[in-house]
Amino acid sequence: MPLRVTFVAAARSSPLLAERFEDDRPLDQAGWDEVQHVAHDLIPLAAAELRYCSPTPRSRATGDALGYAPLVQLALRDCDMGRWRGLTLGEAMAREPEAVDAWLADPRSTPHGGESLMAFVARVGNWLDTRPFEDGGRIVAVAEPSVIRAALVYALKAPPSSYWNIDVRPLSTTTVTGRAGRWNLRFEGAPAQPSRT
Numbered sequence: 177m178p179l180r181v182t183f184v185a186a187a188r189s190s191p192l193l194a195e196r197f198e199d200d201r202p203l204d205q206a207g208w209d210e211v212q213h214v215a216h217d218l219i220p221l222a223a224a225e226l227r228y229c230s231p232t233p234r235s236r237a238t239g240d241a242l243g244y245a246p247l248v249q250l251a252l253r254d255c256d257m258g259r260w261r262g263l264t265l266g267e268a269m270a271r272e273p274e275a276v277d278a279w280l281a282d283p284r285s286t287p288h289g290g291e292s293l294m295a296f297v298a299r300v301g302n303w304l305d306t307r308p309f310e311d312g313g314r315i316v317a318v319a320e321p322s323v324i325r326a327a328l329v330y331a332l333k334a335p336p337s338s339y340w341n342i343d344v345r346p347l348s349t350t351t352v353t354g355r356a357g358r359w360n361l362r363f364e365g366a367p368a369q370p371s372r373t
Contacts, residue, residue: 177312178312178353178354178355178360179307179309179310179313179314179315179353179354179355180312180313180314180315180351180352180353180362181304181307181315181316181317181351181352181353182221182224182314182315182316182317182349182350182351183316183317183318183319183323183324183327183349183350183351183352184218184221184238184239184242184316184317184318184319184347184348184349185318185319185320185321185324185344185345185346185347185348185349185350186229186230186232186234186235186238186318186319186320186321186346186347187203187207187208187210187211187234187237187238187346187347188206188207188210188234188346189201189202189203189204189207189234195264195265196262196263196264197254197255197257197260197261197262197263197264197265197268198254198255198256198257198261198262199232199234199254199262199320200232200233201233201234202233202234202237203233203234203237203238207234207237207238207346208237208241210346210347211238211241211242211347212241214347215241215242218242218347218349219242219243221242221244221316221349222242222243222244222316223314224244224314224315224316225310225313225314225315226247226307226308226313226314226315226316227239227244227245227246227247227315227316227317228246228247228248228249228252228315228316228317228318229244229246229247229248229249229252229317229318229319230248230249230252230253230254230317230318230319230320230323231248231249231250231252231253232253232254232320234320235252235318235319235320236248236318238318238347239318242318244316244318246316246317246318249303249317251299251300251302251303252300252303252317252319252323253323254320254322254323255290255291255293255296255322255326256290256291256296257288257290257291258286258288258289258290258291259288259289259290260288260290261290268288272287275287275288279293280340283297283336283337283339293336293339294336296322296326297326297329297330297336297339298330299326300323300326300327300330301326301327301330301331304327304330304331304352304356304359305356305357306356309355309356321344321345321346322344324344324350325339325342325344326339327350327352328342328350328352328361329342330359331352331354331359331360331361332359332361351363
């Protein structure tokens with residue numbers, strides 16, 4: 177049986193339009209409430225042999241609240257956004273519209289001085305490919321939605337531009353099965369969540 181890696185998207189700590197690049201804010205009360213609302217669907221994933229999380233406070237808090245006791249993985253950190261770290265997309269656009277346009281158009285570009293989209297996808301893909309393999313083994317990883325999008329682009333061998341077309345909702349699950357270099361997307365749905373804008 178193939179290795180099974182289930183990603184759980186971290187609960188959000190702000191409305192979608194207020195999301196910041198490399199956001200390191202902790203969960204707010206609404207985020208905690210969302211975790212409690214879906215916990216009954218996600219707690220069974222704690223039975224996975226290996227449990228990981230992104231280094232962000234909200235990924236760690238989400239994993240801990242679900243009883244995963246996850247091991248922090250630096251390779252699952254968000255994309256390095258250089259001087260745009262802490263800005264919203266709108267704020268970056270207001271400051272450097274041409275640079276943002278270049279970044280959105282070219283997955284190799286680094287106008288912010290950080291990591292390119294292609295390098296980010298490769299880093300997350302390398303983490304996925306280097307997971308210990310046991311037949312039928314299960315892994316759960318709580319990560320930021322951007323990290324999960326990067327993992328899906330890598331697993332599906334999709335063009336980097338498809339990154340912008342993947343919507344990962346907070347506290348949703350996404351599973352890939354397989355082994356290094358050969359991954360399949362397994363759709364299992366997502367728990368019902370309250371709407372938060």
